[in-house]
Amino acid sequence: MSNQGFWKSLENQPQGTQFPWAEVLEQLVFNEQGLITAVAQQHDTGEILMLAWMNRQAIEITLQEGQVCYWSRSRHKLWRKGESSGQVQRLKALKIDCDGDALLLQVDQQGPACHTGRRGCFFYEVRDQSVTIQTDPLISPDQLYAKS
Amino acid sequence: MSNQGFWKSLENQPQGTQFPWAEVLEQLVFNEQGLITAVAQQHDTGEILMLAWMNRQAIEITLQEGQVCYWSRSRHKLWRKGESSGQVQRLKALKIDCDGDALLLQVDQQGPACHTGRRGCFFYEVRDQSVTIQTDPLISPDQLYAKS
Numbered sequence: 001m002s003n004q005g006f007w008k009s010l011e012n013q014p015q016g017t018q019f020p021w022a023e024v025l026e027q028l029v030f031n032e033q034g035l036i037t038a039v040a041q042q043h044d045t046g047e048i049l050m051l052a053w054m055n056r057q058a059i060e061i062t063l064q065e066g067q068v069c070y071w072s073r074s075r076h077k078l079w080r081k082g083e084s085s086g087q088v089q090r091l092k093a094l095k096i097d098c099d100g101d102a103l104l105l106q107v108d109q110q111g112p113a114c115h116t117g118r119r120g121c122f123f124y125e126v127r128d129q130s131v132t133i134q135t136d137p138l139i140s141p142d143q144l145y146a147k148s
Numbered sequence: 149m150s151n152q153g154f155w156k157s158l159e160n161q162p163q164g165t166q167f168p169w170a171e172v173l174e175q176l177v178f179n180e181q182g183l184i185t186a187v188a189q190q191h192d193t194g195e196i197l198m199l200a201w202m203n204r205q206a207i208e209i210t211l212q213e214g215q216v217c218y219w220s221r222s223r224h225k226l227w228r229k230g231e232s233s234g235q236v237q238r239l240k241a242l243k244i245d246c247d248g249d250a251l252l253l254q255v256d257q258q259g260p261a262c263h264t265g266r267r268g269c270f271f272y273e274v275r276d277q278s279v280t281i282q283t284d285p286l287i288s289p290d291q292l293y294a295k296s
Contacts, residue, residue: 010272011264015284024272024279037199039187046194051185051250063274095270096279098262102199104270114246116159121245122252124158124172126211131172131244136163 003029007100029101030056035071036103040113043092043106049113050121054103059094066091068105085144087111112138151177155248177249178203183219184251188261191240191254197261198269202251207242214239216253233292235259260286 006027010019030036035053042049052070054062058078061069065080068089072079082088089107096103114121117137124131154175158167178184183201190197200218202210206226209217213228216237220227230236237255244251262269265285272279 010281013281015281017281019279021274021277021279024274037185039196039199041194041196046189048187048189048196048252051187051245094274095282096272096274097199097269098264098266098271099269102269104196116246118246121247121250122243123246124244126169126172126242126244129169131167131169133158133161133163133165134243 003027003100007098011098024096024100025056025059027100028056028059028096029099033073035073036101038070038103038105040068040089040105040107040109042109044108047120048122049089049107049109049119059103062091062105063094068107081113082110085112085115087113087144089113112144115141115144117141117144151175151248155246159246172244172248173204173207175248176204176207176244177247181221183221184249186218186251186253188216188237188253188255188257190257192256195268196270197237197255197257197267207251210239210253211242216255229261230258233260233263235261235292237261260292263289263292265289265292 028036034055038054039051040049053073055071058069058071068081068091070079070081087110089109091107093106112119117139118135119138123133123135125134176184182203186202187199188197201221203219206217206219216229216239218227218229235258237257239255241254260267265287266283267286271281271283273282
């Protein structure tokens with residue numbers, strides 16, 4: 001069965017239906033680089049913190065350790081969020097979308113999620129032909145990365 | 149200046165700083181297929197509705213029409229959300245992330261966002277080696293697409 005067929009076969013089941021994670025993991029849709037998009041959301045406020053990428057190992061580490069691990073596309077390695085800044089993301093819930101090609105991480109983010117020291121990464125707003133910076137850093141990047 | 153240099157040059161500016169959208173648009177980071185990831189969030193509840201993709205034209209149409217238009221990777225064409233289901237997404241705010249390679253669409257979603265008839269697409273939750281369906285459809289897909 002193709003990945004697509006797998007996800008189609010699941011979607012008509014009612015709320016509460018369970019499937020073995022080991023089987024579902026095999027059917028996640030990774031891109032050509034072996035990556036899947038992951039959106040991180042603060043679990044209680046609903047704020048979108050960041051968008052990043054995971055490979056299979058990053059997902060397994062995240063579930064095992066209860067703290068989010070991504071794949072860094074720029075550094076080409078596993079990236080335990082907060083490993084250099086101390087600003088970890090504790091995993092509250094991991095969700096998969098209808099066609100198995102995106103993840104939602106509901107987390108408890110310690111301090112800023114963004115490398116600029118801002119709480120979240122989506123701080124540019126487009127409106128009326130202008131882009132406006134919406135937030136200031138909680139802490140300067142110099143201070144944030146001085147710990148490492 | 150590289151895209152990366154452009155985004156670096158912006159991020160140290162204070163809250164309220166404005167840039168011309170026409171210039172920023174030129175620096176958005178699209179992938180090899182000319183696409184950028186877009187996360188749709190219900191503007192008032194914070195619920196994550198779906199993750200999809202946009203090309204440059206889809207972004208321009210979305211801003212112009214005030215209703216979200218994506219690029220359908222399966223159908224290889226522009227996809228005005230709700231064109232076959234009637235479940236449109238009215239744009240409330242369009243945000244860009246720190247490195248210019250992801251968009252956050254804060255929207256007012258009419259009815260279900262998901263093709264399964266569920267409110268949102270992230271209805272599978274992974275926990276304790278199981279995956280559980282968290283929600284039921286608001287409306288059956290047959291009914292949803294009967295209108296088209």
